[in-house]
Amino acid sequence: DTGVSQNPRHKITKRGQNVTFRCDPISEHNRLYWYRQTLGQGPEFLTYFQNEAQLEKSRLLSDRFSAERPKGSFSTLEIQRTEQGDSAMYLCASSRTGYHEQYFGPGTRLTVT
Amino acid sequence: ILNVEQSPQSLHVQEGDSTNFTCSFPPSNFYALHWYRWETAKSPEALFVMTLNGDEKKKGRISATLNTKEGYSYLYIKGSQPEDSATYLCAYPYGGSQGNLIFGKGTKLSVKP
Numbered sequence: 001d002t003g004v005s006q007n008p009r010h011k012i013t014k015r016g017q018n019v020t021f022r023c024d025p026i027s028e029h030n031r032l033y034w035y036r037q038t039l040g041q042g043p044e045f046l047t048y049f050q051n052e053a054q055l056e057k058s059r060l061l062s063d064r065f066s067a068e069r070p071k072g073s074f075s076t077l078e079i080q081r082t083e084q085g086d087s088a089m090y091l092c093a094s095s096r097t098g099y100h101e102q103y104f105g106p107g108t109r110l111t112v113t
Numbered sequence: 114i115l116n117v118e119q120s121p122q123s124l125h126v127q128e129g130d131s132t133n134f135t136c137s138f139p140p141s142n143f144y145a146l147h148w149y150r151w152e153t154a155k156s157p158e159a160l161f162v163m164t165l166n167g168d169e170k171k172k173g174r175i176s177a178t179l180n181t182k183e184g185y186s187y188l189y190i191k192g193s194q195p196e197d198s199a200t201y202l203c204a205y206p207y208g209g210s211q212g213n214l215i216f217g218k219g220t221k222l223s224v225k226p
Contacts, residue, residue: 033214042218043216100145
């Protein structure tokens with residue numbers, strides 16, 4: 001399978017704990033995006049990378065959130081001191097410079113209890 | 114602030130019915146309009162990327178039209194099947210044709226056998 005993969009698929013954590021998600025994009029794609037979807041809403045942009053550089057961050061991305069893409073391949077999204085409002089589906093997408101299409105992974109569903 | 118609106122929010126049809134949904138977006142500074150299908154527990158799947166006014170694209174029983182002057186796109190499904198049950202999302206790239214996507218809330222389609 002050469003699509004975008006995300007791990008874990010589900011994560012249940014207690015409020016105040018830290019969590020980290022991983023995204024492996026399609027191998028030749030140099031752009032990588034993170035989105036978050038909450039109930040009843042469409043996906044909302046969080047941040048994106050071109051190669052290893054983080055080029056844009058949404059104001060939705062509070063100080064508790066940090067994303068990295070150290071070698072321009074996979075990316076991690078860490079949430080520190082989770083809150084119940086962080087419960088959502090976290091989606092990763094990748095694309096190639098010069099092309100419109102973004103290809104999505106299956107998402108990581110986070111539940112904060 | 115870009116706003117992408119979709120209607121209806123949900124739709125229940127019988128197998129064999131044809132149906133259509135609407136996506137409206139700001140007509141100024143148009144770059145592209147994306148349609149995705151998102152089935153439960155799967156990755157959002159790209160259906161169409163539409164770039165030209167008057168564009169009409171087709172994939173099997175699904176087709177889409179685009180009017181960039183008035184800022185709307187229609188998605189049509191001919192002869193709905195139970196496997197068409199999914200949430201259909203439209204999205205608009207912000208700040209350029211490869212920008213992060215601004216999504217509508219989606220139309221949830223349920224097709225009863």
